[in-house]
Amino acid sequence: MKEMHSDTGVSILEMRDIWKVYPNGVIANANVDIQVRKGEIHALLGENGAGKTTLMKILFGFEHPSSGKILYDGKEVAIASPHKAIAMGIGMVHQHFMLVPSLTVAENVLLGMEPKKGLSVGMAKAFEIVRQAGNQYGLSVPVEKKIEDISVGMRQRVEIIKTLVRGANLIILDEPTAVLTPQETVELFKALRILVDRGKTVIFITHKLNEVKQIADRITVLRKGHVVGTAEVKDMTQVEMSRMMVGRDVEMVIEKKPAVVGPELLCVKKLHYVREDKVAVLNGVSFSVRAGEILGIAGVEGNGQTELVQIITGLLSPSKGDIAVNEKVMRRLNPKTARKSGMSHIPSDRMVRGVALESTVEENVISDRYFKKPFSAYGIQSPRKITRFTKGLIDQFDIRVDSSKRSVKMLSGGNIQKVVVAREFTAGAKIIIADQPTRGIDVGASDFIRRQLVEERDQGVGVLLISADLTELLEVSDRILVLYRGEVVAHFDEVEGLTEETLGEYMLGIKRMSEDDLKGYSQETATDKEGMER
Amino acid sequence: MKLKFRIDTFQLYRTGIAIGIALLLGYIIIFFSKIPSDAASLWEGVRAGFDNANEAFKWFLLGPIVRWRGNEMLFNERGAIQWLNESVPIIITGLAVSIVFSAKQFNIGAEGQLFMGAVAATFVAVHFPAIPVLHPIVVILTAMVTGALWAVVPALMKAKLKASELVSSLMMNYVALYMGLFLIKTFIRDTKAGSLVSLPFAATAQLPFINERYRLHIGIVIAVVSAVVIWWILRRTTWGYQVRLIGDNINFAQYSGIATQSVVFQVQVASGAVAGMAGTLEMIGYYDRFLWLFSPGYGWDGIIIATLARNNPLFVLVAALFFSYIRVGAKIMGRNTDIAPEIVSILQAAIILLVTAEAFLSGLKQRSIEKRARKVEEALTGREVK
Ligand SMILES: Nc1ncnc2c1ncn2[C@@H]1O[C@H](COP(=O)(O)OP(=O)(O)O)[C@@H](O)[C@H]1O
Numbered sequence: 054m055k056e057m058h059s060d061t062g063v064s065i066l067e068m069r070d071i072w073k074v075y076p077n078g079v080i081a082n083a084n085v086d087i088q089v090r091k092g093e094i095h096a097l098l099g100e101n102g103a104g105k106t107t108l109m110k111i112l113f114g115f116e117h118p119s120s121g122k123i124l125y126d127g128k129e130v131a132i133a134s135p136h137k138a139i140a141m142g143i144g145m146v147h148q149h150f151m152l153v154p155s156l157t158v159a160e161n162v163l164l165g166m167e168p169k170k171g172l173s174v175g176m177a178k179a180f181e182i183v184r185q186a187g188n189q190y191g192l193s194v195p196v197e198k199k200i201e202d203i204s205v206g207m208r209q210r211v212e213i214i215k216t217l218v219r220g221a222n223l224i225i226l227d228e229p230t231a232v233l234t235p236q237e238t239v240e241l242f243k244a245l246r247i248l249v250d251r252g253k254t255v256i257f258i259t260h261k262l263n264e265v266k267q268i269a270d271r272i273t274v275l276r277k278g279h280v281v282g283t284a285e286v287k288d289m290t291q292v293e294m295s296r297m298m299v300g301r302d303v304e305m306v307i308e309k310k311p312a313v314v315g316p317e318l319l320c321v322k323k324l325h326y327v328r329e330d331k332v333a334v335l336n337g338v339s340f341s342v343r344a345g346e347i348l349g350i351a352g353v354e355g356n357g358q359t360e361l362v363q364i365i366t367g368l369l370s371p372s373k374g375d376i377a378v379n380e381k382v383m384r385r386l387n388p389k390t391a392r393k394s395g396m397s398h399i400p401s402d403r404m405v406r407g408v409a410l411e412s413t414v415e416e417n418v419i420s421d422r423y424f425k426k427p428f429s430a431y432g433i434q435s436p437r438k439i440t441r442f443t444k445g446l447i448d449q450f451d452i453r454v455d456s457s458k459r460s461v462k463m464l465s466g467g468n469i470q471k472v473v474v475a476r477e478f479t480a481g482a483k484i485i486i487a488d489q490p491t492r493g494i495d496v497g498a499s500d501f502i503r504r505q506l507v508e509e510r511d512q513g514v515g516v517l518l519i520s521a522d523l524t525e526l527l528e529v530s531d532r533i534l535v536l537y538r539g540e541v542v543a544h545f546d547e548v549e550g551l552t553e554e555t556l557g558e559y560m561l562g563i564k565r566m567s568e569d570d571l572k573g574y575s576q577e578t579a580t581d582k583e584g585m586e587r
Numbered sequence: 588m589k590l591k592f593r594i595d596t597f598q599l600y601r602t603g604i605a606i607g608i609a610l611l612l613g614y615i616i617i618f619f620s621k622i623p624s625d626a627a628s629l630w631e632g633v634r635a636g637f638d639n640a641n642e643a644f645k646w647f648l649l650g651p652i653v654r655w656r657g658n659e660m661l662f663n664e665r666g667a668i669q670w671l672n673e674s675v676p677i678i679i680t681g682l683a684v685s686i687v688f689s690a691k692q693f694n695i696g697a698e699g700q701l702f703m704g705a706v707a708a709t710f711v712a713v714h715f716p717a718i719p720v721l722h723p724i725v726v727i728l729t730a731m732v733t734g735a736l737w738a739v740v741p742a743l744m745k746a747k748l749k750a751s752e753l754v755s756s757l758m759m760n761y762v763a764l765y766m767g768l769f770l771i772k773t774f775i776r777d778t779k780a781g782s783l784v785s786l787p788f789a790a791t792a793q794l795p796f797i798n799e800r801y802r803l804h805i806g807i808v809i810a811v812v813s814a815v816v817i818w819w820i821l822r823r824t825t826w827g828y829q830v831r832l833i834g835d836n837i838n839f840a841q842y843s844g845i846a847t848q849s850v851v852f853q854v855q856v857a858s859g860a861v862a863g864m865a866g867t868l869e870m871i872g873y874y875d876r877f878l879w880l881f882s883p884g885y886g887w888d889g890i891i892i893a894t895l896a897r898n899n900p901l902f903v904l905v906a907a908l909f910f911s912y913i914r915v916g917a918k919i920m921g922r923n924t925d926i927a928p929e930i931v932s933i934l935q936a937a938i939i940l941l942v943t944a945e946a947f948l949s950g951l952k953q954r955s956i957e958k959r960a961r962k963v964e965e966a967l968t969g970r971e972v973k
């Protein structure tokens with residue numbers, strides 16, 4: 054499948070025999086060869102954890118390879134830092150944007166660039182420079198607005214303009230569509246086409262096959278750190294690509310029995326939250342989750358999901374509103390009382406909250422039950438019982454680790470998430486709050502977690518699923534709500550027939566259900582608003 | 588794709604190499620300072636330098652446990668006992684600091700806690716009704732309670748006012764010093780003595796001796812037992828588990844339902860209680876009255892030792908014994924040669940710098956990780972890897 058030297062185009066970049074071993078011993082890249090031609094859109098395809106980001110960080114000077122060679126424009130180069138990469142004409146848009154929220158678009162674009170000798174750039178001039186740079190490539194942006202006030206899709210444009218203004222010829226986009234709605238993705242693809250028409254080269258990281266078909270000229274597929282092959286996209290079917298990426302045929306459809314719905318377990322009533330900087334992030338959100346169902350929450354990231362989950366799980370106090378569990382309003386809600394009331398929580402920021410990295414797998418899976426039997430008695434831990442319990446979980450959840458006493462930081466991303474899931478699914482919870490439970494993990498682990506969620510629901514557990522992955526949301530949920538600017542703007546009691554495009558329209562605020570249709574979900578009234586002011 | 592690699596062994600090597608480099612550094616300094624300026628030739632000078640440095644190092648490295656009668660080597664009982672006695676307060680402060688450091692709290696108030704502990708203990712040691720056996724126990728408990736109370740202030744300020752415990756605990760050290768000396772001077776000073784010392788302790792307050800001639804007291808036993816007990820508490824109890832989890836990731840601990848604020852408070856207070864007895868053990872073991880005119884510095888030693896021991900109470904024992912050994916060695920060297928014993932401070936500084944410098948030998952570690960990674964990869968894929 055390798056066809057490194059049959060190239061017709063001139064190559065702008067070649068990376069040869071790249072190795073990267075992280076200090077924790079993970080081999081992120083092994084013997085990687087990749088060749089990118091001038092003026093193409095080259096997709097770097099691979100599952101989560103395949104080593105795509107690592108390879109591109111090496112190219113951008115963010116990480117240093119353990120060994121290997123990089124040729125740029127035919128010359129061997131050493132890329133010591135991002136600074137060097139930018140000077141060479143390489144630009145990168147990271148998975149997580151690197152913009153300053155409180156500054157304007159123009160300021161963000163020009164930040165850190167030297168003003169021309171002798172004159173400092175005035176505001177009006179700055180706006181003009183950035184506007185022109187964008188228009189040239191069909192990327193119009195509201196230059197005078199602050200980053201925090203514009204949409205995620207806009208922010209991404211700003212990142213791209215940033216690389217262009219710095220003279221990038223080769224632009225790397227790390228999973229750019231992961232944060233976008235279907236509509237925004239279409240816009241992005243238009244812009245990418247204009248970029249290559251104007252002579253730029255694009256490396257496009259993704260694990261979504263339909264996108265590759267739509268936009269890319271050639272692909273290089275990575276699996277477990279190795280290159281599986283390079284090919285012309287027109288010669289490949291999606292099935293072939295998927296097989297290359299995962300190494301086997303994937304059976305993705307989850308069989309779901311109709312939901313057998315029980316009593317209301319979790320009830321969120323007119324929740325408001327105003328951040329320290331006076332921004333209202335939640336504006337009267339109401340809904341409930343019943344036993345035996347999965348309620349999905351859709352929404353572009355940053356529309357109040359984070360705060361909503363933190364409030365429900367007791368990590369944050371609402372400005373107004375109530376959380377009721379089993380019809381009982383929780384007066385002193387904190388993580389401890391939330392767990393006691395039968396809630397478990399898969400957090401979206403697993404490295405920050407989901408695990409203690411230096412601690413062992415054992416220590417991580419007992420963190421919510423260490424004080425109970427059989428894990429301890431009279432305040433003294435029972436190491437042997439803890440080990441036995443952990444080994445059981447390692448088997449049951451297929452966590453790839455050679456010892457229950459290995460520290461969690463030695464595990465791959467997917468396996469770290471399995472540690473979190475193993476703990477939260479065995480807590481005996483009646484309500485599971487699953488916040489981006491499969492973000493950034495491989496297909497096998499994602500599929501496993503989704504099946505677990507459905508299984509819990511069949512056992513009569515109530516599941517609240519927050520996900521940026523619309524395919525997942527549509528596949529797993531029984532009902533779906535859409536959150537936009539801290540409000541419920543749509544609810545669907547039936548998921549059958551619902552499309553990603555429809556959800557996307559509500560997520561972007563293009564459409565919104567009428568107050569009548571929303572009765573019981575969004576209860577924003579005049580009195581509520583008054584309450585907020587105080 | 589994961590590897591069996593014990594990073595702990597690496598830390599051990601690294602500490603060993605750091606100590607080796609520090610000793611070499613000390614040797615070189617002595618060597619250069621001992622080349623006589625009036626040597627007949629360069630060769631003569633260098634030889635004299637080596638001879639002098641060897642002589643000095645003999646005292647320094649062996650002095651605490653060996654004495655010489657002619658060429659015969661004998662066990663230096665007095666030196667060995669001095670070594671053990673001097674290790675007692677720094678083992679205790681090392682333990683106290685390792686408790687707070689385990690929870691990643693930066694309380695550096697051990698110095699003030701042990702000082703106030705000793706001041707309060709002095710009052711009890713002098714005035715408490717003299718009941719044998721019970722008396723030293725009450726004295727030690729008083730010191731611990733005082734140390735704990737002294738730790739409550741920064742702990743409360745942290746919990747209630749979010750004041751940095753680093754700053755407030757540091758300030759409390761100065762308050763302790765001046766307030767403590769004031770209390771001793773005003774209420775319990777021995778006016779018959781020439782310098783500022785307290786009245787002598789009641790005889791019943793004295794800790795039992797293991798060796799009466801050189802005053803080896805049971806403080807060392809208390810210190811060793813404390814180390815084992817604290818290790819056990821941190822490693823085997825649910826409380827210790829909470830402490831370590833907080834130290835690793837406090838957000839995770841909170842998310843898991845642990846009452847982090849209250850555990851952090853308990854940690855500060857427990858550490859204060861342990862630190863409180865550090866000076867007192869020495870005072871009622873080796874001395875017979877309060878005689879500090881300034882802060883003894885054990886609290887600072889405790890920070891160094893806990894850092895070196897990576898907060899493991901059992902390693903604290905080893906690290907404190909090591910430091911105490913080279914200090915006694917340096918003093919013996921100072922008595923027998925004309926080299927200033929303060930050279931030991933240079934050695935200590937070098938060891939700490941090398942052990943805490945993350946980058947020291949990290950290239951070596953990375954290379955060995957990479958080598959192993961490639962071996963694993965070869966085994967898995969059957970392909971040869973350069
Ligand atoms: N800074 C890091 N330290 C240790 N391991 C890492 C680091 N970054 C990524 N990894 C690991 O390297 C592997 C490849 O990660 P990554 O390059 O992010 O994959 P991808 O972008 O394809 O999802 C994963 O197993 C991941 O857990």
Ligand SMILES: [Mg+2]
Pocket residue numbers: 102105106107148227
């Ligand atoms: Mg990635």
